[in-house]
Each structure stands twice: as structure tokens, then as C-alpha cells.
Amino acid sequence: MTEPKILGVGITDFGRFPELTEEALAQSAILDALNDANIAIAEVQAFYCGNVAGASLPGQRALRELHTQGQAVYNLDNACSSGATAFNAALSALNSGQYDTAVVFGMDQLSNLGAGPLQLSQRDWNNRRGMIMPALYAMRAMRYMHDYDVPIATLADVAVKNRQHGLLNPIAKFCKPTTREEVLASRPVAEPLTLLQCCPAVVDGAAAVVLSTKPHKGLAAPVSVRASVVQSGVFELGKVDMTEAEITSRTAKQAYEQAGVGPKELDLIELHDAFTISELLYYEALGLCARGDAQHLLASGATTLGGRIPVNPSGGLLAKGHPPGATGIAQIVELCEQLQGRAGKRQVTGARIGLSQVTGGGIWGVDHAACSIHILSL
């Protein structure tokens, strides 16, 4: 059995493109990935699509005008983890021998849906009472700052770092340079989180990868998938520690075991920094530092480009924005470009092993509804 590898990647600009559609964005990313892999769309046996905000059958709608010939299409929705979940499903199909070539893509077009945070189901107990994702993370931040004596400036520094990274990423069209003072002075969204501590919610984008067991024909080196793990939230009733990212910690443990590496072997990470506090919680959940030490890891510069373990060299969600269907695949695209040494000004020197992490969904009773972690290397 030949190991499935990533043979090509594609990504659109991430920004506001109200004149485009989610289908057009997806088509652009898919064609980009096929071109990168140097294969024809007729060679693809199955398509896996991650999409959150669109209507039903997003994959077929996107593929229709690419004139596919009836190949299998799988549409997957796991909230912000949809794209990464689709990748995991495609990988499983290739590993089982069901297909030899698949394209995984994710997209969302949010700029025509209006402003504000992502809409959550109003059938959910918490959401009916006013919960929104920024509020959930704001409450985590409030308690984390209380328990570990973390100043608000530390949260702002996450936004400053990732936007510095994003300025080096040509697809991050929404990214602007910012200072700690500007972050803290921006309007409050859910205290202590201010607007510039939240990822831009109204951003459009798409990303795609070609997974195949066939010999590679593209210019860039094929990328191996060392670990691919999807987990769901555990229903917890007691006094759950909201400063612990339980589902990410659990998923990371499985991913490290699957890959045979630990956090010290990683060269870069793309993680789900939807809010500044998220990045700090995930440093700890991914094992980069001990509980409560994230502020010191950030301040040391270790997670900045040029540091020991750069986190979100793409700029992350804070710089690029967060079209949720695309995010998980966009993270994988970034890891591939970094490992292949073609990440331009944001290149992590000597990158050999990278990890991506994305959670999904806000429903009461669980840390998150979903979490997907991938570990890649050449």
C-alpha cells in the first residue's frame, strides 16, 4: 500500500470579495491545487468539501462548472473544523484503498452575510441566552487572567505578533500592522476582548489540497501526513476548568502518538487563534509549555517568526480572517508551503515538521464540538 501524500496545494486570497461566490472561490483554490500537483481534474476520484455558511450541496455546486464527470463528492460540516475533518475523511479513504486520488477543499463566502460574529444555533441552551463565540472565549480569558495573573497587554501581544506575521503573507488582504495600544483601544466586543483581539469575522476565502497515492508530478516535494486526528467534545457536567482546552489536549496527545513525535520536535504550528486568548490556551494544550506559562512563552519570542517554535507564521486567523470552511485546509496549505521551503518572507528556516490545530463549534456542555490536528513532514 502506497502512502497517501499531499501532491499539490491551492489557496485564494483571504479578504472581502462580495462580488465573488463561494463556488468561484472554491474553483480557484481547486484549480490552483491541481495545477500545483500537475494533474488533470479527471484523475481525481473523489472530492471532499468543508463548508459552514453556505447552503446544502456546496461541493457539487462548486464542482459543477469545473465539468467533473460524476466523481464522488462528500460534503462535511464540523463547524470551523469542517475543512480539517474533510481532510481526515479523505485520508482514511485513500489509506483504505477506496481511492487513489482525492481533492479536499474548503470555502466560505461571508461578506454577503452581514457583519458580526458567526451565527450560532438558537436552539442551543446557551446561545438562546446570549452566548456568542467571542463571549465564550472572553469568559475563558477573564478566568485565565485571574488564575495566572496575566495582564491584558499579554492578550494584545498575541494580536500584534500574528498581524506582524500576516503582513508577510500575500494572501492576508485584510491584515494591517497594529500596536499593543491600538489593540487595547479598539472597541470592546466581549470584555476583556476588543475588536482587534478577535479574528475578522467577515472574510471570504478557499483552500484546497490534492491527496494521492500516485507518484508526484508537480514541482514541489510531496508532503507526508504523520498524524491526522479528529475528536469530538466530551459532555461534562461538573465544574469544568475553562482555562484548560480539554479537547485540544486530548487530540494532541493522540496526534503525537500517531506521529511518533512530541511538541519539542515541531518546527512550526498553525493553530486556531480565533481570539487572542485561544492562542495562549493552545500553547498549553499542545504541550509547548506548562499550564499558566503561556504568557512567558509568548514574551520570550519563541512563538514569533525566528523563534524556537513559530506559531501562526501565516498570520493565523487574527491576520487572515476566518472563513470557517476554509480555515482547516488553509492551515494545511501553510504547513506544506513552509515544509517545501516556498513560504517567501514568512519562511520558517529549516522547517521539517509542522502541526495544525483547529477546533469547531459552540454547543453547551462540551469544550468544543470538534477538534482536528494534523502533523506533516516531507
Add this chain to the structure above:
Amino acid sequence: VVNPTACVQSPVLSLFALTKASLTKQYTKETLVKLTKRINPHFRQTDHGMVLVATRCAGQSEPQFPPPEFVHNDARHVDIDIGPLGQLYTYTVVHLGKNDPAYALAMVDFEPGIRIFGRLLYDSAQTPSIGGTVRVVPFDLPDGSHDYAFKPVQGAVQ
């Protein structure tokens, strides 16, 4: 305070479920799962003030709030009064936009070992603080339905 359940069993819905019988494609009456919708309110007034009503189901060590919407197969469960006083675990003030009034949300710890989410009501004289005491109070949701919220207790010992 533990009260015997007053679960009203109506309406009753039934569904087929996978059991040993279903593995052989022989769906029988024994495969039915009975779903009973709970219609008890999740709060009530007592002499000590408003309390929330959680549920402890058979085989479950911790009480659940919100209580389950449906009970499976007449599973034994008891309703448990929660409150009226709890400790503020964390909170936030949400600012949706310029034209929307700000509102506060909280997670509050109650005995026995349960953390509950809800609206937080306070004014300038009752600034919330983590670890501070809050009381369960009546509150109507934006859709008009009667519900609960939390309110800091002025001068409470933390």
C-alpha cells in the same frame, strides 16, 4: 434539597433503535425506545428565593443543568434544587454593536458541584468580581419567555 421527580410524561414518542434483535433485521416491539419529554420548569420560587432545578439521572453522579429535554425508557431521575446563592466563576460583558445594548454573561458555581451559565445583571453599585456571591433572580429572555439570571449580592463575603 432533593425532590422526587414530578416529571410529566406527555407526550410520549417512540422510535426504533438498534438492539440485538435489529442486527437480524427483526424489529420487534421489544426494540422500542420510549422517549418522554420533560415539561417541568427549570426554575422555581422557594421561601429562600428563586432556585434552579437540575436533574440527577440514574447512574449519573453529577446533577445536570440544563436538565435533559427527554428521558429515555422511563429512566429514574430526581429533580434537585440549585441555589439560590452561588459563586461567580467568570463573566463577560458583550457589546454586539453601537445600536445594541451591552449585556453580561456569567458562569456560576453552585453546590453540589455544578457550574451554570446564564445572564448576569448588575448596576454600578454591584460590580461583579470573580469569586463573589451571586443570587438567582427572575429574568425574561428577549423572546419574552420567563427565565433566570444571576445578580451580585451586595456586601457578600467572598
